[in-house]
Amino acid sequence: MNVPNALSLLRIFMVPVFVCVFFMDTPNAHRYAGIIFATAFATDVLDGYIARKYNKITRLGRVLDPLADKLMTFAAILCVGIKSIIPLWIVVCFFIKEMMMGLGALLMYKKTDDVLPSNMLGKASTVIFFTACLALMLFHIPRPYSTVMLTVALATTVCALSVYAYKLNKMLRSRGNG
DSSP: OOHHHHHHHHHHHHHHHHHHHHTOSSTTHHHHHHHHHHHHHHHHHHHHHHHHHTTOOOHHHHHHHHHHHHHHHHHHHHHHHHTTSSOHHHHHHHHHHHHHHHHHHHHHHHHHSSOOOOOHHHHHHHHHHHHHHHHHHHSOOOHHHHHHHHHHHHHHHHHHHHHHHHHHHHHHHHTTOO
């Protein structure tokens, strides 16, 4: 197990800690959860940097890294949805989009024994979602504004999904698996 993969595993283990802290009955619980969320994001950046700089990119890492991102982001979306900071439809749309991404990745892994690497739009959507979720945890943002923030983030991830779907289709066709 290399350092980037260990950092991805750490992020996965941070998910239940984040959820527990978010729902603690203390005045600053959301801020503490925001710190955990920001730490998870920092480890995401760090593991990507280490993997690329020191050529530590592995197939396991290409699965663990996006899984850790998706689990933490979904936990954050679910938490702010349960607290009614954002409307339920955003949580549902995000869940459906993530299920589609997961099924696509599973299909690709089954047919090619690999997954698509992340792309710039996917990375941008992760940053946008992170920023929006962190802002919702750290600051009291009225619901209309929080809805707009996460709608923009959701639209970006849907665009990323479209790019991934296109690339998956193209790759499967080129390999004769489509």
